[in-house]
Amino acid sequence: MSTKRHEAVGLTDQQVLDMYYYMLLARKLDERQWLLNRAGKVPFVISCQGQEAAQVGAAFAFEIGRDYFCPYYRDLGIVLVAGQSARDTMLTAFAKAEDPNSGGRQMPGHFGGKKFNILTGSSPVTTQVPHAVGIALAGRMTGKNPVVYTSFGEGSSNQGDFHEGANFAGVHKLPVIFFCENNKYAISVPLSKQLACESVADRAIGYGFKGVSIDGNDPIEVYRVVKEAVERGRNGEGPTLIEAVMYRLVPHSSDDDDRVYRSREEVEEAKKKDPIIQFANYLKSVGLMDDASEQEVLQKVQAEVDEATDYAENAPYPTPESTLDHVYGS
Amino acid sequence: MSTKRHEAVGLTDQQVLDMYYYMLLARKLDERQWLLNRAGKVPFVISCQGQEAAQVGAAFAFEIGRDYFCPYYRDLGIVLVAGQSARDTMLTAFAKAEDPNSGGRQMPGHFGGKKFNILTGSSPVTTQVPHAVGIALAGRMTGKNPVVYTSFGEGSSNQGDFHEGANFAGVHKLPVIFFCENNKYAISVPLSKQLACESVADRAIGYGFKGVSIDGNDPIEVYRVVKEAVERGRNGEGPTLIEAVMYRLVPHSSDDDDRVYRSREEVEEAKKKDPIIQFANYLKSVGLMDDASEQEVLQKVQAEVDEATDYAENAPYPTPESTLDHVYGS
């Protein structure tokens, strides 16, 4: 039996099993949405596949209920750990009134929910980065001092808002975790056409804080590094920029055809490092899971996904006239 | 007699004397504008004082007539070396029709002129940075391959456009010199509230190119480093970010009162490092100038400034109706 790496970083057996559950739930919810899309039942999917380890590993490092999340559209793993349910995902996919993210107003992947401490997100990339900084600033003013998670793709790290937000956080030493999910592509544009630096983490020094690049396929390593960063943030030691390196296993979205811009071999190669498979292997290698318990959790997840799909499919749409609501408050 | 440091970097005696002349011309034009402003004759001044060494040192590293300049509002030293005259400066100060920068339309410091290869500039800071990158890109396409200078204050390096422009140049390995004139303040806001990095040059690594921080009070050192960067650019080795460290010796502009935010002692201390005095001392120390020749160049410069002032003061304004011209081309 291999050594329990997770213990060294302070994760209990139960926690890593929970991590696996969340990763799998995210994956299966995602896969189901693709099926529904191909069946013409939901108009759009944007995926977390290949990024679940980074997301779940990162999410576990935060204090749920106290800390804040400003996630990006792939962060299904984050929002599940933050408290959203399979139903919530499916209500959004089907654009039903009960969708907690937007009441059916936004595309899937546009997360939000005050009760989950998840800030409402939009489509223009990277706008959430200054928001995270603002939440941290407010947190300092009110003495609540949450640590704030914000994430973005490596392509999106080229937006001005990344720079301006990171710089602001650096100057004010705010507890913000800038989490870059580097999945090698921005839609069809490969890394080499997006940036010329070795690692997105190299940008941190320009803001006067720490930058770290890690293997985004390893949830334990992600947890360790994010946890450290969260601790530093809580101790007033300022922000951290973390680049988690991974691979997007599916097309950019249901509107994309990735065969145009990357070879099947490349994708197959990446699938060998599928974080879910790797993590299952780890759990087995340390004796926390066997084929039977693996099936068990899979079945549990599938049941959840089924139930959520049924529920959401049958839930009512918002009324047409509700289009006019929530423009201004009272 | 000290060693001729300028020879080591490839500058001739005549060149360093010319450098001194340009630095002094910039200074005296600037001082005259303040006098005119305080006398109510020109509405606005924005200064180069304290930054002349960096500007003139940098400008000498370029091939005038081939390379392009996208300067910022303090770069009087740059545009003089690029070919603008004292008259041009004063025509702009007085907002006269003949002003080559804008025909009297823009404030002083908003340089431009096709015949000088100086791109027209605006007030919103840092917008010129992507322009410089675009000029370099066009230069590659057309095979003219100019190297492009663009400058900005350290405060302005926090704008999104700096980040986006630098990243684009890094990805495309374009010959752009990003020249940050770090004069310690953005109007009243000190460095410590603008950025948390040690040096603006630290930002270069995030774009995959070289960053250097230099003493902006030493035109020879500035020349050396910029020259190297220009050579690298010309050889297809990509952009360079250079931070020239200096001090703004006067208020931000004629509308500013710097006594509110910095001590007189601090300013006096900086004046001891006045680049013009230091460079005069250097020229004397290597035997290229004595008190008599110093007076001579001063008188020459003063005469130029006087003539330019007279000319510009008496030159005609644009007509009111010309307000309607140049909205669209034909």
Next chain:
Amino acid sequence: MAVMTFIEAVTLAMREEMRRDPSVFLLGEDVGIRGGVFRASMGLIEEFGEERVIDTPLAESAIAGVAIGAAAVGMRPIAEMQFADFIMPAVNQIVSEAAKMRYRSAGDWNCPITIRAPFGGGVHGALYHSQSVEAMFNSTPGLKIVAPSTPYDAKGLLKAAIRDNDPVLFFEHKRCYRLIKGEVPDTDYVLPIGKADVKREGTDITVISYGLTLHFALQAAEKLAAEGISAHVLDLRTLYPLDKDAIIQAASKTGKVLVIHEDNKEGGIGGEVAAIVAENCLFDLDAPVRRLCGPDVPAMPYSPPMEKFFMITPEKVLEAMRELALF
């Protein structure tokens, strides 16, 4: 009741709100120790400290974006754009984020942010320190745009903006800052956002304006009264969403409408005002709806003859009003 300048009223409103509510804070370039380049925040850092009066890095998208994040979790930031012209880098944050947070979350989140910006020309500010930018934002539901013309309105409306639960762009005409004085109660009053205000009752012509030019209209109305022409003057105060009822009422009253603003004409606020009139008051009109506006050129030039040519002046206003009355 004290007589004070427009800018003093702005400062007073901020000070009162910051005293009243610890969630109010100010951020922007040079707003701290410098008190703002126009001195709108003079004395605030001394009273409220660096934590609540924040000299930000020079980055407007971050100023807006950080304020939005803070607002979302319950703060009431006042973000200052040093000049309205420099709001452009923050457009994405304002239009895509602040304006849409409530709607996109079906009311779960909201964004009580006030963005103050000095606008307008006539101050030798040239192209980039003279612009009127309100028309860029008047097709963005979710936003409100306020542009008061008097110190009294400035105080009451700025306090309302700060307390508003939605994002408000608050534009202050630079020329009004020290030129316009008026009585301002030191009581804690708020004025309603969304309501125009009849600044003068009249029967022959209706002038609709805001900001600096509103004062020119009032001056001209005074002069025209001596000529026997009675002008009704409506101050829009809120530029978006417009107070349609007030516009319709004011237009119908005289049947002759002149809209005046310093901003250029095509696509300006005046177009929407004229459209509202054309849609609702056609059969009450005795003359075509006129607009007196800045010329359709990119921005105001620096050179004095050109700046003067661009600006709306009391003379131009007087002439346009007289002409309409005689129509």
Next chain:
Amino acid sequence: MAVMTFIEAVTLAMREEMRRDPSVFLLGEDVGIRGGVFRASMGLIEEFGEERVIDTPLAESAIAGVAIGAAAVGMRPIAEMQFADFIMPAVNQIVSEAAKMRYRSAGDWNCPITIRAPFGGGVHGALYHSQSVEAMFNSTPGLKIVAPSTPYDAKGLLKAAIRDNDPVLFFEHKRCYRLIKGEVPDTDYVLPIGKADVKREGTDITVISYGLTLHFALQAAEKLAAEGISAHVLDLRTLYPLDKDAIIQAASKTGKVLVIHEDNKEGGIGGEVAAIVAENCLFDLDAPVRRLCGPDVPAMPYSPPMEKFFMITPEKVLEAMRELALF
């Protein structure tokens, strides 16, 4: 003459111009090997190479800003914004820079850049892939805004935009891309920017529109003809600066004007059109100037019933036209 879709006409115009003039190049997100997320640039990288079909980093302000720099020194860049909604980060570059370069340099510099962006909804794009953003830019002298509605116009106007010596925003309605087909000559024709086009002659009512809704107006006109109602349909084509003469002529012809656009109403292009009519055609009008527009909400929701509620539909157009005719 080939029949092709709207998007094919766009591609064709770019291809022809790139063949004709080596200074024309394309840059944007995914415009290269992917051929654009809508496939507008399909085949171009194969023909013109990576140097002239540039997959840029994901940064709109740089896309615009780099294009502006290149344009200033003689290139003719076509910058693609992946969706019109994502033009917001580039507003500063477009409005402060591209639009003002010629003016601020007194004609020394100019900026021949074309910015293409797919706009409009009805494609399940939700709030941020459905917006009409033209009204943000229609008060910016120095800019031109073009929004063709047919493949023929798209080709001729895009070629004109590329050759224009000033910055042009070129908006392409996403729903038109594959829905609208038409004859497109493979000759090298250009259409004049700044000119509206009468798409149907009529005598009872005048409908003024652009983009997708223009087609609904034409369909409705056809139906109404059977009812004995004759509709005159003007396609604005250029949204800024507007073709005032054409608007005045079309409005005066019937005295009953309906302006239709998908963008929300207040502050939309329709307001300026109505204002022009109110200013110039008052005594020719037989009915108030009406506007049929999207609702004044921040943007189009995703959920099908809401999207449908937001969108202008052929039915809504027919009804509004009939109602006006019966006024």
